[in-house]
Amino acid sequence: MTPGEAPGSSGTGSGARPRPPIRTRILRLTGGKGDRAKIAEAASVLQGGGLVVFPTETVYGLGANALSAEAVEGIFRVKGRPSDNPLIVHLSSSRELPRVARRWPAVAERLAARFWPGPLTLVLPKHPRVPSVTTAGLGTVAVRVPGHPVARRLIAAAGVPIAAPSANLSGRPSLTSPSHLVEELTGRVEVLLLGGDSPLGVESTVVDVTARPPVVLRPGGLSLERIRRTVPSVRAPSPSRRAGSSPPRSPGLRHRHYAPRARMTVYVGPPRQVWQALRTRQDELARAGVGSALLVSQESPLRGRDVWVLGSRRRPSAVARRLFSAIREADARGFPEMLVEGFPSRGLGLAVMDRLLRASEGRRVVLPPGRGRRTRAGRARPQAPKKREGSFP
Ligand code: AMP
């Protein structure tokens, strides 16, 4: 495939000052010899203070030189990201750690040795050379070595640590597929380096190793179960952290996240009850003239033009991989409502449920086993027959 250039459609991030659109180089990686030049071109844009969207094994990142305050400000501007939401700094290898972290406890060393390169982010004491805009003024810095070979080659070629949040505009679902990237970011960044669909589909797991014992701030592409096999004392994210309130340690979690345009509601409980409730609700909405998309498991009997199958309830990794693109595909069809089957919170299911409950801003219907439909915790469902605060499923 030939690298293309596309003129921009718009030059503003949501909430950002209007700017003229910039010319975006769209560089498609093919796995062939030509990739080397494309990665070198993207690296020189990073060195010059520009913005490059690049593939990682979790989701696509929107990268800039982490050590340049001006370059990093570009990330916040383009995404429309609140300035109190710190960025993750990406390294090509753990040998680069002293460039961005002042020190790291033994537990960080154990986790890094076991899981880097990979979908694990460690929060560590920040080195003074990292500008405060990168860490949103915090004394700590979030760091990871990505597992995707393109990401590592790009960072190594740039020769600097790369700050890279998820490439989506702030508040929107993360980007995991090249077509969605081209749609959302053409005209906003210098380079889109496209390397196929993201293999994991959800962001990294963030662990604060400055806390004792260490604590998961955000569940993600590395399961808590696997982390605990290396460091058993690691604490799970607290229910409030999972459900979207404002933990002091990870300021970014307090903002609206992953939200589709449709109003999303998550249905949790025994699968059969959930499937029945989804169909009933879709019929109810249809009678009122309101279209709805269903996002369900492979096991569900629900199928049709308005149904997206995310994957098997027994394979949360497959569900994670499909999650954000399915949300975007369903959203592109303009349904006002999105009704989603909840998944078991084991393994990557914890990250899947975290993203769904944030995307739905906590709207969920909890179905008890073996009885008719009962509804609770429906902040935005005034018609719910019974409301009370639900616990995390
Ligand atoms: P994103 O890159 O958009 O997926 O978001 C990065 C996540 O890492 C957000 O939830 C941030 O709050 C979190 N994060 C980044 N830096 C820090 C830090 N120094 N301390 C705690 N959390 C952080």
Ligand code: MG
């Ligand atoms: Mg993000």
